[in-house]
Amino acid sequence: xxxxxxxxxxxxxxxxxxxxxxxxxxxxxxxxxxxxxxxxxxxxxxxxxxxxxxxxxxxxxxxxxxxxxxxxxxxxxxxxxxxxxxxxxxxxxxxxxxxxxxxxxxxxxxxxxxxxxxxxxxxxxxxxxxxxxxxxxxxxxxxxxxxxxxxxxxxxxxxxxxxxxxxxxxxxxxxxxxxxxxxxxxxxxxxxxxxxxxxxxxxxxxxxxxxxxxxxxxxxxxxxxxxxxxxxxxxxxxxxxxxxxxxxxxxxxxxxxxxxxxxxxxxxxxxxxxxxxxxxxxxxxxxxxxxxxxxxxxxxxxxxxxxxxxxxxxxxxxxxxxxxxxxxxxxxxxxxxxxxxxxxxxxxxxxxxxxxxxxxxxxxxxxxxxxxxxxxxxxxxxxxxxxxxxxxxxxxxxxxxxxxxxxxxxxxxxxxxxxxxxxxxxxxxxxxxxxxxxxxxxxxxxxxxxxxxxxxxxxxxxxxxxxxxxxxxxxxxxxxxxxxx
Amino acid sequence: xxxxxxxxxxxxxxxxxxxxxxxxxxxxxxxxxxxxxxxxxxxxxxxxxxxxxxxxxxxxxxxxxxxxxxxxxxxxxxxxxxxxxxxxxxxxxxxxxxxxxxxxxxxxxxxxxxxxxxxxxxxxxxxxxxxxxxxxxxxxxxxxxxxxxxxxxxxxxxxxxxxxxxxxxxxxxxxxxxxxxxxxxxxxxxxxxxxxxxxxxxxxxxxxxxxxxxxxxxxxxxxxxxxxxxxxxxxxxxxxxxxxxxxxxxxxxxxxxxxxxxxxxxxxxxxxxxxxxxxxxxxxxxxxxxxxxxxxxxxxxxxxxxxxxxxxxxxxxxxxxxxxxxxxxxxxxxxxxxxxxxxxxxxxxxxxxxxxxxxxxxxxxxxxxxxxxxxxxxxxxxxxxxxxxxxxxxxxxxxxxxxxxxxxxxxxxxxxxxxxxxxxxxxxxxxxxxxxxxxxxxxxxxxxxxxxxxxxxxxxxxxxxxxxxxxxxxxxxxxxxxxxx
Numbered sequence: 014x015x016x017x018x019x020x021x022x023x024x025x026x027x028x029x030x031x032x033x034x035x036x037x038x039x040x041x042x043x044x045x046x047x048x049x050x051x052x053x054x055x056x057x058x059x060x061x062x063x064x065x066x067x068x069x070x071x072x073x074x075x076x077x078x079x080x081x082x083x084x085x086x087x088x089x090x091x092x093x094x095x096x097x098x099x100x101x102x103x104x105x106x107x108x109x110x111x112x113x114x115x116x117x118x119x120x121x122x123x124x125x126x127x128x129x130x131x132x133x134x135x136x137x138x139x140x141x142x143x144x145x146x147x148x149x150x151x152x153x154x155x156x157x158x159x160x161x162x163x164x165x166x167x168x169x170x171x172x173x174x175x176x177x178x179x180x181x182x183x184x185x186x187x188x189x190x191x192x193x194x195x196x197x198x199x200x201x202x203x204x205x206x207x208x209x210x211x212x213x214x215x216x217x218x219x220x221x222x223x224x225x226x227x228x229x230x231x232x233x234x235x236x237x238x239x240x241x242x243x244x245x246x247x248x249x250x251x252x253x254x255x256x257x258x259x260x261x262x263x264x265x266x267x268x269x270x271x272x273x274x275x276x277x278x279x280x281x282x283x284x285x286x287x288x289x290x291x292x293x294x295x296x297x298x299x300x301x302x303x304x305x306x307x308x309x310x311x312x313x314x315x316x317x318x319x320x321x322x323x324x325x326x327x328x329x330x331x332x333x334x335x336x337x338x339x340x341x342x343x344x345x346x347x348x349x350x351x352x353x354x355x356x357x358x359x360x361x362x363x364x365x366x367x368x369x370x371x372x373x374x375x376x377x378x379x380x381x382x383x384x385x386x387x388x389x390x391x392x393x394x395x396x397x398x399x400x401x402x403x404x405x406x407x408x409x410x411x412x413x414x415x416x417x418x419x420x421x422x423x424x425x426x427x428x429x430x431x432x433x434x435x436x437x438x439x440x441x442x443x444x445x446x447x448x449x450x451x452x453x454x455x456x457x458x459x460x461x462x463x464x465x466x467x468x469x470x471x472x473x474x475x476x477x478x479x480x481x482x483x484x485x486x487x488x489x490x491x492x493x494x495x496x497x498x
Numbered sequence: 499x500x501x502x503x504x505x506x507x508x509x510x511x512x513x514x515x516x517x518x519x520x521x522x523x524x525x526x527x528x529x530x531x532x533x534x535x536x537x538x539x540x541x542x543x544x545x546x547x548x549x550x551x552x553x554x555x556x557x558x559x560x561x562x563x564x565x566x567x568x569x570x571x572x573x574x575x576x577x578x579x580x581x582x583x584x585x586x587x588x589x590x591x592x593x594x595x596x597x598x599x600x601x602x603x604x605x606x607x608x609x610x611x612x613x614x615x616x617x618x619x620x621x622x623x624x625x626x627x628x629x630x631x632x633x634x635x636x637x638x639x640x641x642x643x644x645x646x647x648x649x650x651x652x653x654x655x656x657x658x659x660x661x662x663x664x665x666x667x668x669x670x671x672x673x674x675x676x677x678x679x680x681x682x683x684x685x686x687x688x689x690x691x692x693x694x695x696x697x698x699x700x701x702x703x704x705x706x707x708x709x710x711x712x713x714x715x716x717x718x719x720x721x722x723x724x725x726x727x728x729x730x731x732x733x734x735x736x737x738x739x740x741x742x743x744x745x746x747x748x749x750x751x752x753x754x755x756x757x758x759x760x761x762x763x764x765x766x767x768x769x770x771x772x773x774x775x776x777x778x779x780x781x782x783x784x785x786x787x788x789x790x791x792x793x794x795x796x797x798x799x800x801x802x803x804x805x806x807x808x809x810x811x812x813x814x815x816x817x818x819x820x821x822x823x824x825x826x827x828x829x830x831x832x833x834x835x836x837x838x839x840x841x842x843x844x845x846x847x848x849x850x851x852x853x854x855x856x857x858x859x860x861x862x863x864x865x866x867x868x869x870x871x872x873x874x875x876x877x878x879x880x881x882x883x884x885x886x887x888x889x890x891x892x893x894x895x896x897x898x899x900x901x902x903x904x905x906x907x908x909x910x911x912x913x914x915x916x917x918x919x920x921x922x923x924x925x926x927x928x929x930x931x932x933x934x935x936x937x938x939x940x941x942x943x944x945x946x947x948x949x950x951x952x953x954x955x956x957x958x959x960x961x962x963x964x965x966x967x968x969x970x971x972x973x974x975x976x977x978x979x980x981x982x983x
Contacts, residue, residue, distance in 0.1 A: 042867075042868075043867070044820075044868065045864070049965060049966055050969065074965050075966065078963065078964075078966050081941070081942075085821060085824065235869070235870075267903075297869065335571075336570060336571070379529060381878060381881060382527075383527075383528040383531055384531075384720070384721070385719060385720075385881070393866060396870070396874065418752075455563045456567050457566075458570075480560050481532070481534055481560065481563050488753065
């Protein structure tokens with residue numbers, strides 16, 4: 014049984030659970046996610062933050078069900094954090110004790126700085142590296158963290174939340190007051206947060222971004238890592254803000270979010286404007302994943318996965334690669350060919366690492382079905398890898414998809430054209446992977462050819478019989494002259 | 499380490515290897531397939547079948563490489579069969595002894611009847627049930643088997659093969675003589691084979707069918723189980739027969755098949771005409787899979803998987819389902835709802851079994867990525883299940899894809915319209931699966947509701963708190979009235 018951990022997160026709007034499975038020391042993947050719109054803070058904002066009994070009971074029973082779910086997955090531990098609703102509640106101990114005594118579950122109430130920190134940890138480890146400012150819009154509060162070189166250097170919590178604003182202003186139609194309130198809160202943001210790329214966290218940003226993604230017909234159906242300009246999302250948000258339910262439904266927004274979407278959109282766009290942020294990258298991960306990673310890396314000095322480990326890629330390797338020795342040989346061979354030929358093929362050196370990833374992941378689709386496994390590998394890579402940009406992930410997936418024979422079709426190029434590099438570069442990289450995989454057709458543990466590049470031709474000196482490899486190499490359409498002996 | 503078996507098949511045109519992994523007693527999936535166009539029978543047809551030394555050496559070295567590949571997969575056994583080229587060769591013992599003494603591999607030369615039998619076993623177990631006549635066009639011979647109620651009742655081998663006809667006639671442009679030869683050979687086919695649905699086996703039929711599939715823009719990229727009328731394929735074959743390489747390439751036919759495609763197409767269409775066959779279903783499996791299944795079922799009385807086991811579905815269950823108890827509960831619940839509501843929803847009883855499959859497989863996509871797992875489950879089901887028709891597999895996959903919330907999109911319906919039932923029926927089935935999965939939102943081991951159908955409304959009496967389930971049920975768009983208490 015692999016090690017599994019559940020994280021329960023008690024927010025003001027909803028209570029959520031995630032369950033992760035570790036497949037090796039630093040590799041994990043999500044097994045389950047669920048939420049219930051418990052709204053534990055309901056009615057509290059106008060009562061000095063006092064939790065109401067009905068809301069507490071609802072929350073208790075939901076957490077009880079989540080614990081049952083966690084147990085059905087045989088998790089080793091359940092981590093439980095609570096954010097602003099409990100933070101602000103004078104009577105929170107009543108609730109905490111009830112959960113602790115009846116469910117043996119310890120709720121850790123985290124302050125705003127810790128909450129911002131957890132979102133930052135998740136983003137710093139799971140989005141493509143950048144000096145982001147994270148924005149995590151919740152039901153009761155909004156957290157910001159400033160990331161520099163993978164470390165969280167500042168954090169901030171604002172009393173801005175979707176449920177809070179809904180109850181204080183929006184329910185009474187006082188939208189102008191809501192804007193003034195947000196702008197006032199935003200004054201607390203230090204200048205160091207301005208003009209930075211944003212990483213967007215939380216249900217509001219996910220809902221708005223998902224609607225935008227559908228609206229523009231974005232070709233990759235993965236929200237995590239999706240990015241857009243502030244200008245574009247601000248314009249698009251007018252299709253959401255103060256619009257009737259049927260319009261929201263057409264945009265693909267789920268009905269359970271309708272009642273807080275106005276407050277959420279308002280906070281989001283007002284903050285983006287205030288921050289003078291050029292662009293946003295959406296994060297599917299936040300406080301829960303941050304808490305999980307914090308626990309996973311508790312013996313590390315920094316809250317960072319050791320370079321060059323990518324936890325999601327490692328998880329694919331753990332789960333889908335059978336013959337690791339062959340894969341390492343393939344990667345080594347592909348990179349050796351890259352080093353010999355990249356100038357001739359006019360391939361930027363930046364692609365070297367991506368070619369290595371493609372070699373590593375080239376066969377993972379076999380697990381789904383051997384026939385057409387290249388297409389299944391493509392599908393797996395595109396939907397499972399975090400920590401690289403969509404452009405990078407797509408390029409890796411594309412090399413894998415086409416490395417055994419055919420060229421990318423016109424329809425394929427057309428579909429992904431906004432995210433792909435020049436066709437000539439794609440073809441050059443595909444060729445290198447095809448060449449490496451042909452030379453290793455018979456799954457040897459070492460490279461059965463001696464390879465030299467004369468500057469005009471590639472000389473492959475066969476160190477064994479290599480019938481299968483040579484048969485394959487002879488059929489390969491090659492942009493450079495190959496001599497096999 | 500799961501149990502793995504390799505099968506090497508020495509044909510007249512190519513030598514092939516498949517490697518299968520068993521995940522439970524009757525469940526297996528393909529790990530690897532490879533072939534080399536060894537053409538062991540090259541030059542033999544005009545020499546009384548005598549194998550030529552160069553061809554034998556080529557075959558030996560290729561088999562040696564295949565054995566290395568098999569060992570790299572740590573297979574427990576290697577089964578090796580040889581068909582017409584060795585069958586016809588007076589000097590075959592030279593070759594068999596060489597392989598046996600140097601590679602410790604025993605080649606079993608099978609006669610035509612056994613070869614037909616193996617193809618029949620593969621088809622009877624891996625295509626949707628039907629009283630097929632199988633046609634397996636090889637390099638040296640063509641086998642036919644007659645299947646009745648899952649058993650092979652007759653078999654036949656004809657000296658018709660692509661390499662044989664190429665060397666005897668086509669290379670010299672004597673196409674009319676080739677046709678006469680085929681027609682003459684076909685006279686040996688008994689009348690009991692006529693007017694029957696065909697299961698098409700072998701590289702020629704796969705190549706022609708794949709080209710046709712692409713040509714018509716068939717929406718499912720799975721060759722196994724693809725079916726068409728004799729009329730359609732006969733018409734299409736004119737685009738292949740005696741056409742220049744560039745036209746073949748445009749049709750997606752691989753260059754290594756160009757030299758035998760004329761002979762192959764001629765045998766295929768002439769036999770279909772002679773057999774007066776109404777339609778063909780393509781089989782991706784044949785002699786190799788038949789040999790593997792024969793070995794797998796060697797202790798059974800009949801060469802049949804016990805009902806209701808579907809080896810490919812069982813393999814998905816073995817590899818992708820973690821909480822089998824939950825899945826069984828979901829299936830039971832979905833079927834119970836079907837029994838209560840199928841009349842009201844006007845759902846044919848034939849869909850009951852497919853709904854059960856959908857319930858069983860509804861969560862398998864989580865293994866790929868939790869987000870959008872319904873879409874990943876759809877993808878897995880569509881590409882991995884054999885033994886059902888494409889229509890059935892697609893329906894199962896569609897129910898899974900849409901059971902958590904959204905309706906099938908217009909684009910989806912449009913793409914698959916030729917293979918889907920009425921939208922109303924799809925929606926009814928999706929609804930039942932959605933209802934069952936909502937009731938079991940918290941992964942209980944039993945159904946936490948008492949369900950009654952009054953004829954006008956569905957009464958769900960809650961046997962526990964069921965917060966998560968009730969929250970989900972209330973959001974479900976329901977075509978019938980539901981009372982929850």
